[in-house]
Amino acid sequence: MNRVITLDNPPVNALSFKYSEKILKEIEDAQKDPSVTSITITGANGFFSAGVDVNDFQKAWDPSGTTVRDVIEAIERSDKVFIAAIDGIALGGALELALACDRRVATKRSKLGLPEIKLGLIPGAGGTQRLPRLIAPQEALQLMLKGETVSADRALELGLIDEIVDPGVMVSLSNHPEQLAGGEQVEGLRKRRVSEMRVQLPATAQAFALPYIIAEAHKSVPAEESGGLAAHKLIDAVQAAFELPFARGLAREYRLFDELVASAPSLSLRHLFFAERELSKIPGLPPAEPSEIKTAGVIGGGTMGTGIAITFANAGIPVTIVEPNADQIGKSRQTIFGMFMHQVKRGRMTQEEAWKRGQSIAFSDDYAAVADCDLVIEAVFENMAVKKEVFGKLDAIVKPGGILASNTSTLDIDEMAAVTKRPGQFLGLHFFAPANIMKLLEIVRGKETSAQTLATAFKLAKQLRKVAVLSANAFGFIGNRMFFEYTREAVALAEEGVPPARIDAAMKKFGMAMGPFATFDLSGIDVFWHVAQGRPDLELARTPILDRLYEQKRLGQKTGKGFYKYAEGSRDAIRDEEIEQLFAELAKAAGVKQQPDVSDEEVARRIVGALIKSGEEILRDGVALRPGDIDIVWIYGYGFPPYRGGPMWYAQEALTHA
Numbered sequence: 001m002n003r004v005i006t007l008d009n010p011p012v013n014a015l016s017f018k019y020s021e022k023i024l025k026e027i028e029d030a031q032k033d034p035s036v037t038s039i040t041i042t043g044a045n046g047f048f049s050a051g052v053d054v055n056d057f058q059k060a061w062d063p064s065g066t067t068v069r070d071v072i073e074a075i076e077r078s079d080k081v082f083i084a085a086i087d088g089i090a091l092g093g094a095l096e097l098a099l100a101c102d103r104r105v106a107t108k109r110s111k112l113g114l115p116e117i118k119l120g121l122i123p124g125a126g127g128t129q130r131l132p133r134l135i136a137p138q139e140a141l142q143l144m145l146k147g148e149t150v151s152a153d154r155a156l157e158l159g160l161i162d163e164i165v166d167p168g169v170m171v172s173l174s175n176h177p178e179q180l181a182g183g184e185q186v187e188g189l190r191k192r193r194v195s196e197m198r199v200q201l202p203a204t205a206q207a208f209a210l211p212y213i214i215a216e217a218h219k220s221v222p223a224e225e226s227g228g229l230a231a232h233k234l235i236d237a238v239q240a241a242f243e244l245p246f247a248r249g250l251a252r253e254y255r256l257f258d259e260l261v262a263s264a265p266s267l268s269l270r271h272l273f274f275a276e277r278e279l280s281k282i283p284g285l286p287p288a289e290p291s292e293i294k295t296a297g298v299i300g301g302g303t304m305g306t307g308i309a310i311t312f313a314n315a316g317i318p319v320t321i322v323e324p325n326a327d328q329i330g331k332s333r334q335t336i337f338g339m340f341m342h343q344v345k346r347g348r349m350t351q352e353e354a355w356k357r358g359q360s361i362a363f364s365d366d367y368a369a370v371a372d373c374d375l376v377i378e379a380v381f382e383n384m385a386v387k388k389e390v391f392g393k394l395d396a397i398v399k400p401g402g403i404l405a406s407n408t409s410t411l412d413i414d415e416m417a418a419v420t421k422r423p424g425q426f427l428g429l430h431f432f433a434p435a436n437i438m439k440l441l442e443i444v445r446g447k448e449t450s451a452q453t454l455a456t457a458f459k460l461a462k463q464l465r466k467v468a469v470l471s472a473n474a475f476g477f478i479g480n481r482m483f484f485e486y487t488r489e490a491v492a493l494a495e496e497g498v499p500p501a502r503i504d505a506a507m508k509k510f511g512m513a514m515g516p517f518a519t520f521d522l523s524g525i526d527v528f529w530h531v532a533q534g535r536p537d538l539e540l541a542r543t544p545i546l547d548r549l550y551e552q553k554r555l556g557q558k559t560g561k562g563f564y565k566y567a568e569g570s571r572d573a574i575r576d577e578e579i580e581q582l583f584a585e586l587a588k589a590a591g592v593k594q595q596p597d598v599s600d601e602e603v604a605r606r607i608v609g610a611l612i613k614s615g616e617e618i619l620r621d622g623v624a625l626r627p628g629d630i631d632i633v634w635i636y637g638y639g640f641p642p643y644r645g646g647p648m649w650y651a652q653e654a655l656t657h658a
Contacts, residue, residue, distance in 0.1 A: 001037060003030040007094075008044040015093050016053035021066045027074045038189060039078075041101065042085040048110070051092025054119065054273060057261055068093040069125045069254075072100040081189045086110050087167065091149065096125040099134065102192040104161040106152045112160060113149035119273060120230045120266030120643065124257030126195075128237035129249045133197040135159045141217060141238050145231055195246045214239050226511060227643035229265050267653065268645030272635060275628025275646075279469055280458045282625070288451035290459040291403070293317060297370030298377050299390055301325070301332040301363070304407060305379035307435030310339055313357040314436065315463045320362045320369050329363050336361055339436065371397045375460070377429055379407040382530060387411065388419045395420035403453055405429040406444075409480050410531055413446040413473040423448035427457060430477060431466075432637050433523075440636035441466040442477050467636050472623045475535065479633045481623070482614040482647075487528075488540040489610035490516035493603060495543070495587045497596030500563050501575040506600035507607060513639025516607070517563040518573055521556035525549045525563075544586050612651040619648075627652070 005026045007013040015023070030036045043049055052068055075082050075097070084090075084098035086106040091113050098104050098112075106112070114123045114131070122128060123144060131140040135158045143150065143158075155161045201210065217235045222228030233256045240249035260266050296312050298305045301323030309332075312319040323329050340354035349357075362369070370376050376398055378390045387406060394404055403425045406416055417426035428444025441464070443457045454470070461468035471477040476484060490507075494500050494517075504515020520528060529550040532540060540546070549555070549562065556562035557571055564573035587594065615630045624630050631646020644650045 001035045003033070003036045003039045005030070005039060005041045006044050007041065007047075007049050009049075010045055012050035012089075013043050013045060013047050013094075014053040015049055015051060015068045015071070015097070017056050017065055017067055019053075020068050020071050023071050024066055024074055027071065027078070031074070031078050031080060036080060038081040038083060040083045040085050041097070043087065047088040048084070048086040048090040048098070049094030050089055051094045052125075054270060057270065058274075067125070068097060072097055072125050075100045076193065076195060079191065081191060083189075086112070086161070089149070092116055092123070093125050096123055096127040096130070099130040099194055100126065102189065105163045105165050106155065106161045107167050108152050108164055109167075110152045110155070111149040112152075112155050113147065114144050115147040115149070117145060117147040117230050117234065118269065120263060120269040121260050122230055122234040122237055122253070122257055124253065126250055126253065128234065128253045129241045129246055130194040131160075132199050132238055132241045133246075134194050137199050137201065137238070137242070138213070141235070144234055144238070145217075145221065199242050201242075210242055214242075227265060227641060229263060229643075230260055233260055264653065265643040268643055268649055271628065271645045271649050272631060272642060275626070275632055276467060278626060278628060279467070279632065282454065282470060285454065286451050288455045290455040291374065291401075291452065293374045293403075293456065293460050293463070295319070295373045296375045296377070297322065297373040297398075298379055299367075299370075299394070300379040301328045302379065303335075304431065304433060304435055306332045306335050307433065307437075308377060308379055308407065308431055309361050310336060310357075310436040311431070311464050311466075313360045315465065316360075317463070318360045318362070320364060320373065322364050322367055322370060324365045326365075329365075333363070367393050367397050370394070372399055373402060375403045375405060375456075377405045377407055382408060382411065382527070384411050384415060384534075387416055391416050391426075392419045395422060401425065403427070403456065405457075407431055410476045410534075412475075413444050414448075417446050417448065424450040425453050427453055428471075428473070428477070429457065430471075430479075432479075438637065439465070439467045440479075440633060441468045442471050442479060442633070442637075443468050444471050444473055444477055446473050467632060469629050469633050470625060472621075474618075474621065474623045478618060478624050478630055479637045481618060482611055482630070482634070483638065484531075484538055484540045485614035486607060486611045487516045487520065488538075488543070489607045491540070491543050491545060493598070493606065494545075494583045495590070495592045496598075497584065497587070497594040498598060498603065499575070499580050499596075500583075501573075502600075503603055503607075504573075506603035509600055510604040510608065511641025511644055521562035521564055521566075521573065523556070524558055525555045544590075545583065548582060548586070608647065608650065611647045615648050615651075 009019045030039050082101035084101040084104045086098060086104065087110060089111045090098055092115060095112050095114055114127050116123050139158055152164050156164055214235060218232060221231035224232050237253045237256050240252040296317055296319045298309050298319060298321045301321045305321060309319045309321050321332060323332065336358055340358050343349045344351055344354050376394055378387060380386055380390055387408065391404060398404065404420060404422065406413060406428050407430060408428060409430055413428045417423040420426055423446060426446055427449045430442035430444060432438035432440045441461050445454060458468055469478065475481060490503050493503055500517040504517050507515045525546060529546050532538060532546055553559055554561040557566055560566045560568065563579055565576045566574065618624050618630065619627060627648035630648050634640040634646050635642050640646055645653065
């Protein structure tokens with residue numbers, strides 16, 4: 001007789017400590033019943049299971065209680081045949097549970113993976129020991145190092161599952177496991193413990209090659225102190241699967257996992273995990289039903305407008321770009337075509353899909369083309385007068401109820417909304433460049449932005465696959481307001497004699513994706529100069545270096561010179577002694593004391609310190625709702641190292657323990 005155990009712990013059947021107790025008891029009860037010969041584990045709610053409950057790790061980690069490890073050990077000890085019937089997702093501890101079963105079947109729509117690395121952890125319930133025994137060990141290692149999910153088709157190809165079954169068969173399988181593997185009878189099924197299999201190196205890799213394979217794996221991931229701690233521990237655990245008996249390898253995995261749970265990088269990454277969950281929770285906002293955005297318009301066919309349009313097309317939302325300049329329309333079309341063809345060449349979409357997405361982007365030189373759009377976003381020059389003129393025209397043309405949005409990165413949303421008769425349907429949607437790649441979206445609430453408009457914006461962000469953070473209407477919002485303080489401190493260090501190239505190197509050593517001066521050159525010196533002209537109260541505006549560079553037309557990568565030099569057609573920064581001399585001249589004229597011998601650690605301390613101070617001001621002013629919101633902005637928008645948790649987490653956790 002077959003016994004069915006259904007994982008049913010809404011919403012995603014998480015294998016929490018408490019729920020693991022229930023599953024363990026069901027397995028033990030089935031084990032005691034002599035009439036039960038097989039046990040099928042399946043899931044309710046359209047899921048197998050999303051894995052362990054991360055909330056359990058936020059408490060003092062105590063593996064001595066009941067966990068999914070105990071459930072898996074009960075399966076391992078049992079003489080019954082276990083079948084994992086997977087429909088939907090099977091992630092982390094849920095996949096480890098399935099790996100402990102004797103057979104695994106899945107529906108076509110299923111997704112499987114071990115994503116623990118994304119939380120600074122490794123699989124901690126046997127995954128590092130069983131997966132390399134079940135599938136090619138190098139494939140297993142890469143699957144865990146990347147933390148990505150695989151489709152049912154790929155899982156079957158790898159040998160991770162035994163069979164793909166129709167959803168209808170999956171339902172009946174619960175009571176008729178003999179349908180497994182082409183009609184194999186249940187009484188013919190035998191125990192097939194993965195733990196008893198041997199890790200098989202590729203035929204070309206002899207035993208003496210194992211140290212080389214492991215060494216190359218360690219070389220392929222970041223250093224432990226640069227965010228690679230969990231990756232190195234994962235490689236160590238998989239090495240144990242090669243070299244040790246299963247029980248000893250499992251013990252090593254447990255030890256390594258337990259160490260990582262308490263590690264600073266994992267604590268930081270778990271902080272970000274929970275911070276991202278909180279983003280759409282807005283205190284005091286009345287409940288509202290979001291509108292559907294079925295069509296969109298973009299005003300401006302420049303780099304940003306084109307990127308925004310591609311983002312909508314990728315989400316299946318038809319979009320119209322309004323651009324009066326025919327040459328710019330040609331450039332925009334070329335960019336769109338090139339982007340989609342690049343995706344085809346990379347195998348990320350078919351020719352047909354690329355054609356369909358390209359055709360969903362229309363062009364016009366007439367504002368009337370966006371009259372019936374549900375949402376229209378302006379992406380024109382960062383000038384208040386220009387933007388107000390655009391919104392005056394749009395307000396008279398766009399249908400009642402249509403939402404108007406500005407992509408401004410610094411300007412006053414309320415001032416723009418005031419030229420319209422729909423301030424409740426007006427807000428900021430600040431995309432980050434390149435808009436079709438960067439995941440961050442700042443949603444800027446005006447003083448009259450309605451609850452429904454905000455709800456619609458957050459729903460749209462999900463459709464666009466963006467991480468949305470709410471900001472109050474204030475200069476620079478969250479990210480750029482902090483960025484100006486961050487770059488001002490970098491300029492101050494350069495004025496004191498520290499070369500820009502060394503400042504950038506120190507910040508990359510800290511973990512930033514790019515140094516501040518390289519960011520200046522990438523974005524364009526002219527962009528910062530124009531912002532400074534509009535805000536003379538900014539400290540950055542009072543430094544003469546921007547004026548000098550702007551006068552000399554050293555605008556960054558676009559002109560081949562900025563804070564660095566660039567060879568024609570290259571984006572590789574070359575140190576420029578002329579800039580260092582210019583800083584020295586300006587510093588001498590201003591009487592700035594020279595102290596160029598500060599350490600890299602001091603450079604990072606000062607620059608990140610300025611960032612943190614600005615974040616604290618933003619919280620006091622109510623521009624950001626929570627410290628975690630600021631951290632998410634800087635992780636997704638500015639390349640702050642995730643393993644440090646974001647600037648506000650870093651201030652709380654790292655600096656207080658320094």
